[in-house]
Amino acid sequence: MVKKRRSLEPGHRRKFLVVIDNTPECSRAVLFAARRAERTGGALVLLYVIVPSEFTQWAGVENIMRAEAMEEAEASLGKFADLARTAAGIEPEQVIREGVRADELLKLIEDDEDVAVLVLAAGTAKEGPGPLVTAIAGRAAGTFPVPITIVPGTLDDEAIAAVA
Numbered sequence: 001m002v003k004k005r006r007s008l009e010p011g012h013r014r015k016f017l018v019v020i021d022n023t024p025e026c027s028r029a030v031l032f033a034a035r036r037a038e039r040t041g042g043a044l045v046l047l048y049v050i051v052p053s054e055f056t057q058w059a060g061v062e063n064i065m066r067a068e069a070m071e072e073a074e075a076s077l078g079k080f081a082d083l084a085r086t087a088a089g090i091e092p093e094q095v096i097r098e099g100v101r102a103d104e105l106l107k108l109i110e111d112d113e114d115v116a117v118l119v120l121a122a123g124t125a126k127e128g129p130g131p132l133v134t135a136i137a138g139r140a141a142g143t144f145p146v147p148i149t150i151v152p153g154t155l156d157d158e159a160i161a162a163v164a
Helices: 026-040 059-088 101-111 131-139 157-163
Strands: 015-020 043-050 093-098 115-122 148-152
Touching: 015 026, 015 059, 015 101, 026 043, 026 059, 026 115, 026 148, 026 157, 043 059, 043 101, 059 093, 093 101, 101 115
Parallel strands: 015 043, 015 115, 043 093, 115 148
Antiparallel strands: none
16 A cells, blocks of 8 residues: 655645665756755655675674765765755755665655655666666556656756756
């Protein structure tokens, strides 16, 4: 059963969710979502998912890897939060989770009833639009709990501003 979205109820705001993955097209999704949030009175959530380490037998190594991954997550979120602030005057909510990216994405949507739209950007490489776009827009699109907006990775800032 899909959980009810509450973004239009008093005291709630519609949130646009972007998964931060440091791909070249990620900035396209952040820019679109930030501008859309600005124009509609909504909010922006940036999600960074740390993929668990495979070195679980060595606790010291795992702790160092986890700390480095957390630093990378915070730096990436900071960079994209700066983009949202500069482009749209939006102060994004920054979320870091650890696990499988698709699972954590769904859990966040389940946990936050104000998330109303997932914004992804399609890659421009010959390999295809990217693994997250392929997985979500392909097989899961019909059962996904919120609408998905896919921003073409080829759009420049001016084109995004025009359509957001």
